[in-house]
Amino acid sequence: MAFLALQGGGVRAFASDAGVLAGLACAANKSVAELAGAFEATSSVSGSSWFAAELFYSPSFAELMAGMAASPSTAAAQFQENWIQPWLRATQVSQPTFDGLQSIVRLLVRLLLGTGDEDTIFIAQFFLASGLTWTHFVEVLLNSTAAIPKQLPLGAEPTMAQGRHWLVDHSLLLPVANPAAVYRGGLGLFRTSYSATTKNGELPVFLPAKFSVALGAGVHRAAPLPYLAQPQLPIEFSYQGHWPLGGSSSSSGPLVLDAANGSLGVWSGHVPVSAAAAASSAVFGAEPVDGLPAVELASLLKADVAVWAAIDGFEVADQLRAALAHPDAQKVAVLGQEAVHALIDGGYTDGTGIAQAVASGAEEVVVVLNSYSSNLAEYVAQLFPGGPVTKPGVPKELYPVFSAPSAAAVDEAFAQFRQLQIAEGSSYLKVLAVGSFEATTAKNAYFGTEEGRQVSIRIINVCSELSIGFFANFGHYSALVQEVALSLAHPKNRAELRTVLPWFAGKAAKASKALVV
Numbered sequence: 066m067a068f069l070a071l072q073g074g075g076v077r078a079f080a081s082d083a084g085v086l087a088g089l090a091c092a093a094n095k096s097v098a099e100l101a102g103a104f105e106a107t108s109s110v111s112g113s114s115w116f117a118a119e120l121f122y123s124p125s126f127a128e129l130m131a132g133m134a135a136s137p138s139t140a141a142a143q144f145q146e147n148w149i150q151p152w153l154r155a156t157q158v159s160q161p162t163f164d165g166l167q168s169i170v171r172l173l174v175r176l177l178l179g180t181g182d183e184d185t186i187f188i189a190q191f192f193l194a195s196g197l198t199w200t201h202f203v204e205v206l207l208n209s210t211a212a213i214p215k216q217l218p219l220g221a222e223p224t225m226a227q228g229r230h231w232l233v234d235h236s237l238l239l240p241v242a243n244p245a246a247v248y249r250g251g252l253g254l255f256r257t258s259y260s261a262t263t264k265n266g267e268l269p270v271f272l273p274a275k276f277s278v279a280l281g282a283g284v285h286r287a288a289p290l291p292y293l294a295q296p297q298l299p300i301e302f303s304y305q306g307h308w309p310l311g312g313s314s315s316s317s318g319p320l321v322l323d324a325a326n327g328s329l330g331v332w333s334g335h336v337p338v339s340a341a342a343a344a345s346s347a348v349f350g351a352e353p354v355d356g357l358p359a360v361e362l363a364s365l366l367k368a369d370v371a372v373w374a375a376i377d378g379f380e381v382a383d384q385l386r387a388a389l390a391h392p393d394a395q396k397v398a399v400l401g402q403e404a405v406h407a408l409i410d411g412g413y414t415d416g417t418g419i420a421q422a423v424a425s426g427a428e429e430v431v432v433v434l435n436s437y438s439s440n441l442a443e444y445v446a447q448l449f450p451g452g453p454v455t456k457p458g459v460p461k462e463l464y465p466v467f468s469a470p471s472a473a474a475v476d477e478a479f480a481q482f483r484q485l486q487i488a489e490g491s492s493y494l495k496v497l498a499v500g501s502f503e504a505t506t507a508k509n510a511y512f513g514t515e516e517g518r519q520v521s522i523r524i525i526n527v528c529s530e531l532s533i534g535f536f537a538n539f540g541h542y543s544a545l546v547q548e549v550a551l552s553l554a555h556p557k558n559r560a561e562l563r564t565v566l567p568w569f570a571g572k573a574a575k576a577s578k579a580l581v582v
């Protein structure tokens with residue numbers, strides 16, 4: 066059976082995923098639930114983890130998806146009314162606060178993430194205008210758009226895809242060269258930071274990680290897949306607190322499994338859906354690392370950008386960090402006992418979700434990408450020999466995940482992809498590219514792939530141009546959902562879709578029989 070991989074990319078990723086699943090369900094004359102259940106597992110990153118969370122756990126969102134699949138020509142109105150508007154109401158962000166942040170956000174995005182596409186700037190602006198922590202931002206998003214309660218656990222009953230696996234891709238922040246701030250306050254007079262070491266050599270500053278759950282298995286079942294590729298590699302955190310006339314340090318001692326001795330990544334059924342989705346999407350999560358040029362700027366914004374984990378859970382980590390406003394040696398010691406550390410966006414290690422899918426056994430991966438305006442290969446090519454590094458500071462040793470083809474050949478394959486016909490009247494969808502190629506895995510200790518497996522990669526790339534800078538433009542995402550769904554559902558594209566996703570022919574591809582009823 067095929068795996069589904071959903072690339073990160075904020076609300077643009079969300080809208081692309083929603084349009085693709087609604088459009089494919091319509092084209093294949095299947096329900097969205099049948100479609101989602103036909104994949105053995107879904108590997109999601111960042112904004113796509115918001116989508117997967119809502120798809121799998123929210124009855125109201127499942128209803129919205131079904132409505133859009135049944136009537137793609139009204140998808141924009143449905144999405145606007147049932148998703149965008151409730152979100153805007155819940156955040157109470159006003160246009161002046163939103164617009165006022167644009168220039169600082171542009172600079173921050175460029176410093177932290179390199180180029181920073183338009184959507185990242187837009188979502189950062191919105192997050193900062195809501196003025197709180199990243200976890201809270203994601204909780205409000207999931208609550209207001211899909212009525213997902215903040216404490217709903219990963220082990221809860223799903224709306225669809227019962228028994229299938231969900232991999233919530235993210236990264237561990239392991240500050241090795243420069244410590245990362247656990248707390249900064251009082252004009253830098255109160256500062257506590259952490260760093261990570263292992264006895265067995267070097268750690269990369271961003272390490273791939275995933276929460277995994279067999280949907281509907283309940284809160285007491287262990288995760289079906291390892292959280293880290295090297296569960297027995299001992300990781301140790303050290304903490305240094307500094308305050309006027311004092312200071313103190315502590316250590317966690319060696320930790321295994323999930324850098325928390327199993328409390329988060331092994332007993333993942335307890336982990337809140339919102340916390341997992343927040344970790345996966347913490348796009349500014351690298352900000353606490355001292356020495357990054359963005360730090361001073363970001364600290365002015367006073368936003369809390371990473372998701373903090375502790376052996377006794379996320380809320381404990383937040384309480385311990387808040388207590389550092391009045392630091393003492395005891396409070397620093399507890400950080401060590403609780404192994405407090407940051408979880409950040411999956412995009413710092415693999416923005417596409419492909420690597421975790423393949424490491425979890427996928428032989429065929431259907432990948433939904435979202436790009437700005439043109440069918441660029443770079444986030445996929447990063448996983449192949451000779452590939453580009455897509456963000457500043459991403460360690461080169463994380464790649465490649467595949468031994469063949471070369472990154473240049475992946476670029477070439479993308480250039481040969483078929484471009485589907487775009488639905489008439491589309492404003493934002495510029496290119497809808499579909500294509501596939503075969504790949505061979507490399508041995509990769511960080512993601513956990515073994516050498517020499519054959520994998521079919523099947524890509525749908527939604528390339529859209531979303532203009533930003535005005536609050537009201539959130540409606541553009543609703544339009545995008547409809548443009549994608551209508552284009553995929555159009556009979557003129559049926560033959561092209563079949564070549565890439567053979568199950569549309571009604572004839573089973575070897576690896577995806579489940580899609581044929």
Ligand SMILES: *[C@@H]1O[C@H](CO)[C@@H](O)[C@H](O)[C@H]1NC(C)=O
Pocket residue numbers: 094
């Ligand atoms: C979709 O399937 C239903 C029954 O499952 C059938 O009645 C209908 O004609 C099909 N529509 C298309 C467009 O194939």
Ligand SMILES: *[C@@H]1O[C@H](CO)[C@@H](O)[C@H](O)[C@H]1NC(C)=O
Pocket residue numbers: 208209212213214215
């Ligand atoms: C969503 O948040 C509101 C306000 O905090 C709260 O009253 C409501 O119960 C939440 N809904 C869910 C489903 O968690």
Ligand SMILES: *[C@@H]1O[C@H](CO)[C@@H](O)[C@H](O)[C@H]1NC(C)=O
Pocket residue numbers: 317318319320321326402
């Ligand atoms: C975590 O597990 C390691 C290895 O089993 C053990 O040495 C260590 O004491 C444990 N630490 C905590 C805090 O439980």
